[in-house]
Amino acid sequence: MTARNPPLSLGVLVSGTGSNLQAVLDAIASGSLNARVRIVISNRPNVQALERARSAGVPALTIPHKDFATREAFDRALVSALREAEVSWVVLAGFMRVLTPEFLSAFPGRIVNVHPALRPVCPGVDAAKQALAYGVKITGCTVHFVDQGVDSGKIIAQRAVLVDPSDDLASLSARIHAAEHQLFVSVLQDIAAGRVVALPAEGQPGSE
Numbered sequence: 355m356t357a358r359n360p361p362l363s364l365g366v367l368v369s370g371t372g373s374n375l376q377a378v379l380d381a382i383a384s385g386s387l388n389a390r391v392r393i394v395i396s397n398r399p400n401v402q403a404l405e406r407a408r409s410a411g412v413p414a415l416t417i418p419h420k421d422f423a424t425r426e427a428f429d430r431a432l433v434s435a436l437r438e439a440e441v442s443w444v445v446l447a448g449f450m451r452v453l454t455p456e457f458l459s460a461f462p463g464r465i466v467n468v469h470p471a472l473r474p475v476c477p478g479v480d481a482a483k484q485a486l487a488y489g490v491k492i493t494g495c496t497v498h499f500v501d502q503g504v505d506s507g508k509i510i511a512q513r514a515v516l517v518d519p520s521d522d523l524a525s526l527s528a529r530i531h532a533a534e535h536q537l538f539v540s541v542l543q544d545i546a547a548g549r550v551v552a553l554p555a556e557g558q559p560g561s562e
């Protein structure tokens with residue numbers, strides 16, 4: 355019998371629908387992901403992601419970024435709530451804010467994001483729209499470590515999605531979303547099993 359790692363303690367940051375959060379919660383509930391979501395935090399009130407968390411019995415709270423004078427002050431409030439919940443990895447699941455260096459250094463090399471395109475192309479909020487506008491034949495999704503840029507940071511895994519000539523924004527986005535759900539869970543399974551490890555902090559051996 356192989357020893358099992360302790361469950362991964364996750365904090366999930368959201369801003370909206372929370373379908374990626376749901377995929378994570380479902381994988382935990384089915385036993386395929388060895389993790390616990392300790393807390394879900396939204397920067398926007400009354401979003402569906404908060405309801406999804408509460409339905410799964412996960413503590414969920416809103417920390418509105420608009421209540422804070424600076425990004426640093428907002429990020430300090432996030433860090434404090436995540437630390438109180440004893441989170442070890444932070445997952446951005448549709449979180450629409452750029453994090454400050456202060457936040458990044460609170461969870462060094464242990465913050466991951468999912469993006470609905472094959473990075474490094476199509477960064478930003480309207481990735482599927484950009485893909486259609488370019489006329490690309492293949493797009494997809496990326497799970498990556500988070501750094502100070504927008505949708506930048508070391509790539510962990512990608513999945514391709516073929517663009518059909520008949521696709522519109524809704525149909526393409528739906529297929530990318532479905533791919534994201536699988537990829538996100540699969541990367542978290544790899545982290546939980548120790549197959550993907552925290553990035554070394556800058557200046558440490560192994561850092562670029």
Ligand code: GRF
Pocket residue numbers: 370371372373374375403447448449468469470531534
């Ligand atoms: C996803 O497409 C994710 O890649 C992007 O925001 C979207 C969030 O979707 N960062 P959901 O809230 O998980 O449904």
